[in-house]
Amino acid sequence: MTSKKKLLSISPFRRNVSPIWLTVYSDLVTNLTLFFLLVYAFTRLGVEQRNEITFWLSRTFTKTGTAEVRAKEIIKDLQHQQTKxxxxxxxxxxxxxxxxxxxxxxxxxxxxxxxxxxxxxxxxELKSQANEILDEITPLLKLLTQNIIVEGHTDNIPIAGGKYSSNWELSSARAFSVVDYFVRKKGIKPERFVIAGYGEFRPIAPNDTEENRAKNRRIEISILRTGEQ
Structure with a gap:
């Protein structure tokens, strides 16, 4: 009887059996590793690819509302981090x-x-220096998918001759030039843009000094965040 117990205790089958908790733990670590690899891969994708994945996840988890909401939350957090x-x-x-x-x-x-x-x-007409700064802005515009409002503003000094008859017309033409550059040169979809020209009618400073008038001569590019998915 004693000899049988000794044989069982040194059996190779018993020595190589892993505890059940170790198997579960290994599976958990593997799944977490795969999850973080997927998250990292997602951050390297372009906007259109991310949108396709968002649509696929929504369709996949339609039957389980909680999972669908959670998937959207994860994607939204990633987009916010990339924007930042x-x-x-x-x-x-x-x-x-x-x-x-x-x-x-x-x-x-x-x-x-x-x-x-x-x-x-x-x-x-855009100056060569303008191209450089618009090029720096382009990656942010391409990362996001919301609509973009481009506004032109001037000071209150009347236009004396030239191609444009008023500051209103000049500000609109300048806003169009900026949008045209983003669309033609940088490939941003034209349907995302809204163009507005306000002339001297929306100043951010009194037009009483040259310094203040320079502040009012500006282009504003607004990326709407309302309705983010």
């Missing part, structure tokens, strides 16, 4: 920090550009 990173990159560039300003709230992300950097006086 792009904004940080943009504001640290030399051209942007020198000639532009960024504001952000729950409704929109607004980029204000100084008009003298983009255009010569009385002109709506």
């Amino acid at each position: 990173e792009k904004i940080e990159e943009l504001t640290q560039t030399e051209q942007f920090s020198k000639y532009a300003q960024l504001e952000m709230n729950e409704k929109l992300i607004k980029i204000t550009l100084k008009a003298p950097v983009l255009f010569d006086s009385g002109s709506a």
Whole structure:
């Protein structure tokens, strides 16, 4: 009887059996690793690819409302993180920090550009320096999918001759030039844009000094955040 017990205790079949908790733990670690790899891969995708995955996840989890909501929350968090990173990159560039300003709230992300950097006086043709700063803004516009409002503003000094008869017309033409650059040169979808020209009628400073008038000569690019998916 004693010899049988000793044989059983040294049996190779008993020595190689793993506890059940170790098997469960290994599966958990493997699944977590795969999950984080998928999350990382998702952050490297383009906007259209992410939208396709969002649609697929929504269709997949339609029967389980909780899972569908959670999938959307994960994707939304990733998009917000990417937006934050792009904004940080943009504001640290030399051209942007020198000639532009960024504001952000729950409704929109607004980029204000100084008009003298983009255009010569009385002109709506983009300067070469304008291309550089618009190129820096492009990655942020491509990352997001919401509509974009581009507004042109001027000071209150009347236009004396030239191609445009009023500041209103000039501000509209300048806004169009910016949108045209993003669409034709950078491939952003035209249906996302709204163009507005306000002339001298929406100043951000009194038009009583040259410094204040320079503040009023500007282009505002607003990315709407309402209705984010």
